[in-house]
Amino acid sequence: MMERVDRNGMQVASSLAAFIEAEALPGTGVEADTFWQAFADVVAEFSPQNKTLLDERESLQNQIDDWHRARVGQPHDAEAYQAFLRKIGYLIPEGADFAIDIDNIDPEIATIPGPQLVVPITNARYALNAANARWGSLYDALYGTDALGDAPDGKGFDPERGARVVAWAKDFLDRSAPLASGSHAVCDGYSIVDGALMPALADPDQFVGFTGDANSPSGILLVNKSLHIEIDVSREGQIGASDPAGVNDIRLEAAITVIMDLEDSVACVDAEDKVVAYRNWLGLMKGDLAEEVTKGGKTFTPCTEPGPGLSVAPVVVKFL
Secondary structure, eight states: OOOEEEETTEEEEHHHHHHIIIIISTTTTOOHHHHHHHHHHHHHHHHHHHHHHHHHHHHHHHHHHHHHHTTTTSOOOHHHHHHHHHHTTSSOOOOOOOOOOOTTSOHHHHTOOOOEEEEETTOHHHHHHHHGGGEEEHHHHHHHSSTTSSOOOSSSOOHHHHHHHHHHHHHHHHHHSOBSSSOTTTOOOOEEETTEEESOBSSGGGEEEEEEETTEEEEEEEEETTEEEEEEEOTTSTTGGGSTTOEEEEEEEOOOEEEEESSSSOOOOSHHHHHHHHHHHHHHHHTOOBOOEEETTEEEOOBSOOOTTOOOOOEEEEOO
């Protein structure tokens, strides 16, 4: 039986109480007594309303179950079923058009068009991978998947496939950030002159910034429809050494936001599950979540530490 402790009249799982008091609260300026009293007040205020909602849910479910039982063996009548759901209040009339105020909301959620990842927060490795998926290598994505029309054979590096990857990626640059004249595919080098990228872009405003020396930048940051493209330049790199412009990789903003899920992907029911989830969430918020991983015979510890000029994906937590 789960061990419980009394906190302001509430019976709280001892593992959850220990996590709150020893890990979550230190550094916040909130004392344990203050937290538990405030939590008890919230429970007292909203428990009656919550019970009413749960009772309504149970009533709707019972009516739906009865409707189906009464029609066992009969063909499904979609119109009759929809009318029934409307009658019992499960479906309600569509409301008027509305707008959502996006003030004080991160632009990644409010205005930037981009993909979102959903991962179970109980898996620290998945959570870290998702948070760090804000940026991804286009070269790796093209080489390691079937995005080119076929998958790699897994027999080591294929130079022909590598050339196809580079050609596709350079064509992507021509489509996403075209030059005023010529092609990224035949460009023999990039430089920054009077604050502008050379060779010049068809739309100079797509140039955002650079790293390294202006005459020989190590990184070039472009933007297209609010999403960024980073050109990694290294003439000493494995790929850059043979590239006319020294391009070693192209990195894209990928997962703009991440949902750390406590609902659909996982079932955080008991206190032990919840503590795992809350501990991982706390680690993401504090930036100290880490998980030792062994892959390909090598052990490493990923964490939320983006490189210079980069950023991790903003994360939100989704509760049931």
